[in-house]
Amino acid sequence: MAKRERSGDCIEVEGLEKVFRVRRRTGPLRRERREVRAVDGISFTVPRGQIAGFIGPNGAGKSTTIKMLTGILTPSGGRLRVAGIEPSRDRTKLARRIGVVFGQRTTLWWDLPLRDSYALVRRIYRIPEARYRANLERCVELLDLGALLEVPVRQLSLGQRMRGDIAAALLHDPEVLYLDEPTIGLDVISKAQVREFLRVLNEERSTTVVLTTHDLTDIEQLCERVVVIDHGRLMYDGSLAGLHEVGESERTLVVDLERELPPIEGVPGARTVRTEGPRQWLAFAASASAAPIVSRIAADYPLVDLSLREPDIEAVIARMYAGR
Numbered sequence: 628m629a630k631r632e633r634s635g636d637c638i639e640v641e642g643l644e645k646v647f648r649v650r651r652r653t654g655p656l657r658r659e660r661r662e663v664r665a666v667d668g669i670s671f672t673v674p675r676g677q678i679a680g681f682i683g684p685n686g687a688g689k690s691t692t693i694k695m696l697t698g699i700l701t702p703s704g705g706r707l708r709v710a711g712i713e714p715s716r717d718r719t720k721l722a723r724r725i726g727v728v729f730g731q732r733t734t735l736w737w738d739l740p741l742r743d744s745y746a747l748v749r750r751i752y753r754i755p756e757a758r759y760r761a762n763l764e765r766c767v768e769l770l771d772l773g774a775l776l777e778v779p780v781r782q783l784s785l786g787q788r789m790r791g792d793i794a795a796a797l798l799h800d801p802e803v804l805y806l807d808e809p810t811i812g813l814d815v816i817s818k819a820q821v822r823e824f825l826r827v828l829n830e831e832r833s834t835t836v837v838l839t840t841h842d843l844t845d846i847e848q849l850c851e852r853v854v855v856i857d858h859g860r861l862m863y864d865g866s867l868a869g870l871h872e873v874g875e876s877e878r879t880l881v882v883d884l885e886r887e888l889p890p891i892e893g894v895p896g897a898r899t900v901r902t903e904g905p906r907q908w909l910a911f912a913a914s915a916s917a918a919p920i921v922s923r924i925a926a927d928y929p930l931v932d933l934s935l936r937e938p939d940i941e942a943v944i945a946r947m948y949a950g951r
């Protein structure tokens with residue numbers, strides 16, 4: 628698979644806007660016209676070869692932005708370029724340069740085995756035989772699809788289907804890959820497989836990736852950069868560590884003790900926020916290490932088990948607002 632140059636910006640977005648005009652019935656003969664500003668003047672760029680996280684709460688305008696980046700929707704205002712192409716003007720040309728994966732929808736043919744779905748993708752994109760074979764072989768190897776190629780898509784588990792969908796989006800060698808919630812509903816192992824694949828893909832082919840997710844672990848493990856939008860506006864653009872800092876976000880340590888005890892006290896940097904029988908929840912700054920907190924608790928309390936919970940995106944963003 629071809630490795631590309633990592634120079635210049637692959638995606639350029641300037642003052643992007645999308646206004647939906649909706650009509651609402653307000654009485655038997657009355658209709659009201661209303662405007663929804665789904666995207667309200669967003670600007671950012673994504674350099675070639677970067678994996679950028681694109682996050683925000685429900686209804687923030689993420690899908691609308693992605694749809695404009697793929698040419699499905701025409702912007703109401705602003706400027707947009709992807710791989711040097713204006714998406715809404717040259718949608719067909721752009722389709723050859725981009726791949727799109729939606730976590731909650733499949734682009735595969737439900738009744739066909741994976742292999743036949745891929746053969747159809749090959750025909751749609753007119754992928755040359757040698758390139759198709761090489762790309763399919765690499766995807767099958769990296770996504771562990773060998774045993775699944777003859778299985779009809781409807782019989783695949785969600786994680787298998789997702790891996791199948793990702794391969795389908797890459798057979799024509801796109802330079803940009805949009806992923807909308809690629810790990811949603813997947814178990815821990817499938818999530819790890821998908822993340823590892825994206826890391827290798829980016830490393831081997833310098834593919835530019837825009838990743839929409841509600842899972843901060845996806846961002847943590849894959850994205851050097853994160854763009855946060857809310858109410859159609861850009862809230863933050865920078866590193867994940869920086870986001871935790873401005874959002875003053877907290878991680879939670881869930882601790883199982885041998886028996887019910889009073890709330891854990893005296894652990895520097897952590898405070899007990901909840902107790903339920905022998906289980907206690909301790910919050911601490913997301914930027915801090917959990918190690919000293921864990922060893923302190925292990926030394927002072929009868930510890931049976933523990934797990935770590937990452938902050939959720941909604942909470943981080945809510946704190947960003949509160950801090951303004």
Ligand SMILES: Nc1ncnc2c1ncn2[C@@H]1O[C@H](COP(=O)(O)OP(=O)(O)OP(=O)(O)O)[C@@H](O)[C@H]1O
Pocket residue numbers: 647648649663664665683684685686687688689690691692
């Ligand atoms: N076709 C449409 N017509 C009218 N309003 C729309 C349309 N598509 C989206 N919207 C509105 O635009 C806003 C942004 O929606 P969008 O789907 O882009 O958000 P999102 O960030 O992708 O949310 P989610 O995380 O829930 O997918 C919402 O208020 C939504 O109701």
